[in-house]
Amino acid sequence: MHSKPIYYEEPYRQTLQAVVTSITEKGVVLDKTICYPEGGGQAGDRGTIAGKPLLDTTKDNEHTIYHHVEDPDFSVGDTVDISLDWDHRYHYMQMHTAQHVASGLLFRHFSIATVSVHQGERILTIETDQKEVPVSVCYALEDMVNQSVREAKPVTYEVHTQQSAQALDLRRSIKVNGDGVRLVVVTDIDTVACGGLHVANTKEIDFFHYEGQEMIRGHVRLIFTIGTIAREEIRKKERIVAQLSALFSSPMEDLVETATKAVTLASSEKSALKKCNERLAxxxxxxxxxxxxxxxxxxxxxxxxxxxxxxxxxxxxxxxxxxxxxxxxxxxxxxxxxxxxxxxxxxxxxxxxxxxxxxxxxxxxxxxxxxxxxxxxxxxxxxxxxxxxxxxxx
Ligand SMILES: [Zn+2]
Known part of the structure; x- marks a missing residue:
């Protein structure tokens, strides 16, 4: 029996009572759940079920949702309390929504498509279809996403038939079969079919920060942080620069030049020392x-x-x-x-x-x-x- 996914109707709900319908090696199945199972680049939910740690939530190909509970002491038929690790879930909702906004803006303003996405514990990555993405584009994108935060754009849902969804010619192909296609609409910015969880308004993304890029499978992958974690990352880098400035007795503006000189000097002293040792021998x-x-x-x-x-x-x-x-x-x-x-x-x-x-x-x-x-x-x-x-x- 499948769990009724309450998380679509009430994505902000943090607690729920449910009935245990089966307990197997694969995990605990409930008659309904607020726990989002891992999928679409989004992590599975954590929290507690009947006071026991919920380590992860997954689903199988038949869409059965499994709750990975540590040492469950309840039985089939019991009513249990679910409580989500809300900080974990909400951060993923923020990251996921930011990804829609960023991918939508990249596509609309820079004709850059998104090949794949990943939401990690701290970072959001977007694999583009490009071999090069100039840093100026990344900063422009960062500004545009933060502009959408200030403009507080509502995030809404539409359910379409396969035919009417296909007719919209969305930037991302529709990955589900049949009717009842769930579209996520970030007002004025982006519409895609998506089964993930999102915040209700772009203002909840809070803050969007470009961290850098790397190459993967011949494509540029862009790296971002969101909200509290973005601020932590910026402050961490500021502290490192301040420590290096103090170490080199150099103002921040001259730090690269000072450090380059120090590395060059150390290298020439090392080769002079090598010659001395050879001479001494x-x-x-x-x-x-x-x-x-x-x-x-x-x-x-x-x-x-x-x-x-x-x-x-x-x-x-x-x-x-x-x-x-x-x-x-x-x-x-x-x-x-x-x-x-x-x-x-x-x-x-x-x-x-x-x-x-x-x-x-x-x-x-x-x-x-x-x-x-x-x-x-x-x-x-x-x-x-x-x-x-x-x-x-x-
Ligand atoms: Zn989504």
Missing amino acids: FLELEKRIIHAQKKESTPVVLWEVEDDLSLKDIGKAATAFENLALCAVQQNGEQVLWLIALVGEASTLFDFAKQRQNLLSTIAGKGGGKPPLYQGVGTGEGLILLKTFKDLLI
């Missing part, structure tokens, strides 16, 4: 080579590297020398980073491929590379790897 390596033991004419450097140098920079520095056997480790807790460089004559003194297993097994090491650099990680004591390298080499 080279000088530290050079100092160790001067004091190193030699195997034949090849200096052998065993190096436990401090945190402030990177093995990557040391490896790069090693390749600048003509003849060098280097084993470097960097301890990071249990983890050991290792680097071996076999430059020039050193490659004939130590065959990495042959000795790899003997060497790396001491730290359960992994990794590899190609001449003259080899790198990886292991676990345990880095110093053991240095000693093993020395023993295998000399």
Whole structure:
């Protein structure tokens, strides 16, 4: 049995008594309801039924309306009190009506059609049929919708036969079959067939704000906020700008220029620091080579590297020398980073491929590379790897 949809006759009604006609896994069915089921881009209603939380309202293809009640403790035949989460419902009625006004004005003044719409918890989106929508059009639309709020246009309903509805040549195709087509008329602005819920007058939209746009399926999707949420969003952005102004010690008007300069400076300082680190690695390596033991004419450097140098920079520095056997480790807790460089004559003194297993097994090491650099990680004591390298080499 279908619930009688009281929400069309009385969209502002917030409470109702109804009789439970069935309770299944799909939800609770009532003989009548004020709860709007999800559909047409509008969310399902929430609230309470017999004091139990109503989490959502949906309908199936046969138009049966299911109330998703958490732990219902009532039975079929019981009379229950329905109470809507009115803030939630009313916000959707405002957004839905604003969408009709915006889509109608877009179509009439800018020949932009609406492909799809979505009403989220905080934002309303309208997918247009355009690849580009200039910001000037979006601001003009914002002004026009807010003008309709000030002009307080009534929102009314007409019921038509399929034939008389089709004859009106509406901007949006009629999605229902048969007669009894429900038309929503925003006076002087828009008429479409719609089964959703709307406010009774455009003044209730309160405030309409353009938030931005994005591309979806090759179309521009426009993003808006309504009423209280629009004001919250504007104030949030104002606070962020004020915080950034204070952070950069810059008036709002110069903020983009100041921030651009700061980002450019940070980037050039980062690359200068990188050069310094590379130079430092080279000088530290050079100092160790001067004091190193030699195997034949090849200096052998065993190096436990401090945190402030990177093995990557040391490896790069090693390749600048003509003849060098280097084993470097960097301890990071249990983890050991290792680097071996076999430059020039050193490659004939130590065959990495042959000795790899003997060497790396001491730290359960992994990794590899190609001449003259080899790198990886292991676990345990880095110093053991240095000693093993020395023993295998000399
Ligand atoms: Zn509608």
